[in-house]
Amino acid sequence: MSSDSDYFYEEEDNAEDDFYDSTHDDYDHFKEAKPEWQVDFKVLSAQTIESMLGKEITQISSILGLDTEMAIILLRYFSWNKDKTIERYMEDPEKVLVDAGIKDEFSQPKIIYVDNFECPICCVIKEKAEAFDYCGEHCYCTQCYSRYLTTKIVDEGEARNLKCPGGCKFVLNDKTVKLLVSNDVYTKYEIMHLRHFISDLANIKWCPAPNCDHAVECQLSSSTKEKLIPNVLCSCGFSFCFNCLLSDHRPVPCSILKKWIKKCSDDSETANWLSANTKECPKCQATIEKNGGCNHMTCKKCKHEFCWICLGDWKKHGTTYYECNLFNESEHSAVLDAQSRSRKQLERYLHFYTRYINHEQSIKLEHKLMEKIEKKMEEIQQTTEYSWIEVQFFKKGLTVLTECRNVLKYTYAFGYYLARNNWTLIFEENQKDLELAVECLAELLEKPLNVQELSQLKQQILDKSVYVDSRRKILVNDTAKGLFEDRWDYLPNEEGSISNV
Ligand SMILES: [Zn+2]
Ligand SMILES: [Zn+2]
Ligand SMILES: [Zn+2]
Ligand SMILES: [Zn+2]
Ligand SMILES: [Zn+2]
Ligand SMILES: [Zn+2]
Known part of the structure; x- marks a missing residue:
């Protein structure tokens, strides 16, 4: 290998790293200012929180001239509200000490x-x-x-x-x-107090990921609170909403998501059969099982290619005729009788629910795909000259895929409540572009391994990953901007009645 091509390789790897490092950050801080609909946040370690807590205690004990142990009990009594603690203590120190259950004189506890x-x-x-x-x-x-x-x-x-x-x-x-x-019990006691301390502060919350001992600080003003989705990213990798503490649910706002989750649990019986992993081929009725996240199905029996979601011909899905994400309202007429109206409402709900739940299931199936991909990566390293770093594109591609599916999933919860107007046309267009791109990437990642075509496949996956991720950012940012600018109209009827569109 000449020194020139060595250089070329290095460049290529660096470019990959740069791309992957920035996948979580929707804006490059050095190039663009953070838009108003994104929140500033800071991840805090347990040690940082402990030292914050220590500072509060020292401050109160020196201002009020109290022993540290007394200051701690007092601050806990006033739920770590410093101003209130000082004010109330100054008013009537004796009464406050009695109310807080503090012994007026302190001595070292002894057995x-x-x-x-x-x-x-x-x-x-x-x-x-x-x-x-x-x-x-x-x-x-x-x-x-x-x-x-x-x-x-x-x-x-x-x-x-x-x-x-x-x-x-x-x-x-x-x-x-x-x-x-015992020491173990005391550690537990300390952690509980640390958690109480944080839960008393409005602008700091613990990361809800299991076994994570980090907290996130985020300043949300009440004026902007309703206008944005305060999504934050903990250093453990968990991305969550600072408001409702659910995992990243962009682009759907918390209040809409809450309604949607309730609706889905109320209607779970009706929709349950849809979540089954088997369907019939629309042409020959053979039973087909879905074992990957990809929606492009090929019937083993008659070779018919169709879409798992709408059971429509797949040929239309790769083209501009794609409209699998759209609910067809053309059949709707204003003079529907009550029965067909409610049937229509159910169909409309099922349209959104099917797509919502399908992405959720695809994400689960793609977790399994990760194992397959890891095997693939090992195989490549053993049989070709590809190094470990050179096969990482598989894994990163899958990460991008999962992130995008998550966004798509929530677009259907959002779309269900949206009244259609010119803005929603753009939203649906973005949704469609992301759907198409995601399915392409999914197919590439599930492709059986052919060593001869590996360098070509690598380039395709890299390009697709960059493209898919850019589509995700466009959708998330446009929806967030719309929310911030109060651009979205919601259907007045909770049921998302079609008579209102
Ligand atoms: Zn006693
Ligand atoms: Zn005893
Ligand atoms: Zn965390
Ligand atoms: Zn939320
Ligand atoms: Zn068939
Ligand atoms: Zn379809």
Whole structure:
């Protein structure tokens, strides 16, 4: 290989990396300013949150001249509202301390040794007992105290209001809890307080992904709140809506999505049969099973090619005649009787639901495709000169595909509630372009491996991935812009009645 071609290869790989690194970011910050309908956000680690919490405590304890442990209980009592804490304490310090369950004098908690002690909880009499007394009136053996706290923390999930087990009003401080429970339980207790701290703040939320200990900070003003979908991306890779905490549901706004999810669960019986993974060939009626995310079906028996969604001829799907995403309202007439109206409404709902649920299922099937693709990538590395980095285009292509399917899925939840006008024509056009591009990419990724055509396939997948991703950005940004500019009209009837279109 000449030095020239070496250079060429390096360039190509870098270009790939640049493209993939930016797939999550819809705008290049160096080239374009962030549009108004995108939110600014910051991902915070557990350590950052801990130090934020520490600062609040130090500040309050120095302003009010209180011991740290007292400041902690006080801040928790006022749900970490600093201003309220200061104001109320200044008004009447004694009353506030009593209300918050704080002992007015603080001393280091210590385990005491009592001769001939009978514990009021377990009733065991010991010659020399290890015991603990928080309030000065209720003394128990340390085992009972520890068991009481562990049950509260671990079983009942209680951390905010741990009081003396004697039934008095005093709230136990952190040093006491630490003294009496095991390290594991104390860690749990600390995490619970960290979570409470965050849940009391309006502009910080925990990442809802399981086992993720990051939080996201996002400033949402009430004036823009209704006009945008505050989608954020955690450093764990989970993309979610800061408002409703559901996974990325762009382009459909939270309120519309909520309606849609309710409708789908109300109508689940009607729509259930649709989610089956088998259908009949429209030509020869042979049973066909779907085992990939791709909607281009070929009947094994009669070789008829058709669309899984609408069962229409596939030939029309690759062309400008494609209208699989459109609900055909031409048959509708204003004088439909009540029965055919409700049938029409159901058909309309099923049109959107089928496409919504189909993308969801395709995403699941494509998770399985990932395993196949990984095998393919290994095979290529063993039988050809392709290196690990040079076969990554398969995986990245699949990532782009999944992201786009997710967007498409939610376009149908959105579309169901949209009143048709000139803007929705553009929306449907964007939806159609993305549908077409996504199906092409899906076919390329599911293609059986042919080593001779590999370099050609690689180029096709790379090009398609870039193109598909650009279509996704166009759709997401245009819809978000429309939302921000209040461009969308929704059908007045919750049912999305066709009489209103
Ligand atoms: Zn006891
Ligand atoms: Zn007590
Ligand atoms: Zn996360
Ligand atoms: Zn949301
Ligand atoms: Zn057939
Ligand atoms: Zn179709």
